[in-house]
């Protein structure tokens with residue numbers, strides 16, 4: 077029998093006692109080498125020493141007595157082959173719990189300040205869902221959640237004017253990431269002129285406008301009427317006395333009545349944030365100078381209207397406009413939340429002319445930005461018409477105005493003794 081038994085002993089310092097490992101190696105040459113082990117060396121086993129991982133280990137291979145009957149302790153050769161092992165732990169273990177990465181919010185492409193745009197973000201590692209917040213301030217006070225889901229974008233539609241801030245976070249079953257970077261975009265009001273109301277008398281009249289005879293049925297009822305007598309464009313224009321019980325019965329070319337007081341009003345409307353606003357119309361006028369007139373005016377209470385009264389002869393169609401940033405007495409109405417405009421045809425108690433006054437292509441418009449110059453605001457009289465600044469007071473037309481305001485008796489400022497000077501009382505603040 078040719079056999080050997082070896083023991084492995086170990087110490088962390090050569091000056092310290094050797095300790096014998098419990099494992100022993102047995103080499104039995106009846107078994108090794110044999111056909112199953114063609115290697116020159118027979119692999120016997122591995123022994124692990126973990127008491128001194130970073131220092132020096134001292135390992136010794138000692139022969140040992142096989143057993144009492146063997147008596148022979150020999151081997152052809154013994155090779156002692158220490159092997160160093162390193163264990164690598166998975167890096168994922170450092171990320172615990174495995175919450176998602178913080179997503180990155182992309183910049184928002186909305187160069188023209190449109191009311192529709194897309195907010196998008198980059199997919200975050202380990203994210204299952206995303207939460208998108210919107211706020212009107214960079215601190216996200218009062219923020220609202222605009223999107224929750226697995227997608228990576230959200231489409232904004234019909235956003236009101238303003239600046240909006242966005243941030244997004246990612247979530248999975250382990251928790252939430254932090255909030256992303258913030259992106260913002262500003263929705264601008266529309267560019268160019270915006271029509272608030274218009275009237276070309278070709279369709280429904282009065283439509284959104286209110287018309288009434290400000291002295292009621294006294295002196296007959298005469299209001300603005302849609303008539304074919306003298307259109308500027310299309311088939312119809314508005315005749316200042318062509319509507320109402322008696323007015324509708326007037327033949328084209330008739331003289332206007334005494335004490336006419338026809339109102340045509342639109343409002344209230346808002347000029348908040350407006351950069352420009354104006355009332356435009358075409359005017360055809362032939363009236364007794366000074367005493368009978370067509371007024372274009374504006375109001376901030378729906379009762380007292382300030383503007384310009386034109387009388388005399390425009391000798392055909394003329395342009396008239398009222399700049400709502402520069403109204404007599406009222407001044408600048410831009411920024412007002414409630415504004416009214418009126419067209420008034422009024423006559424006194426004596427002397428009438430044929431026809432009186434017509435308007436057509438009435439346009440009330442405002443502009444927030446990129447406001448091209450209009451057709452030219454006209455406050456000049458021109459030709460044989462006179463124009464003065466006046467104030468008139470509504471006392472009828474109960475569907476308009478401010479509740480609680482007592483109707484004021486109408487007093488035509490144009491009835492004042494010659495020469496007329498506008499009283500232009502200062503309105504209540």
Ligand SMILES: [Ca+2]
Nearest residue numbers: 276309310312
């Ligand atoms: Ca027309």
Ligand SMILES: [Ca+2]
Nearest residue numbers: 291292294296
């Ligand atoms: Ca009347």
Ligand SMILES: [Ca+2]
Nearest residue numbers: 364424426427
């Ligand atoms: Ca008159």
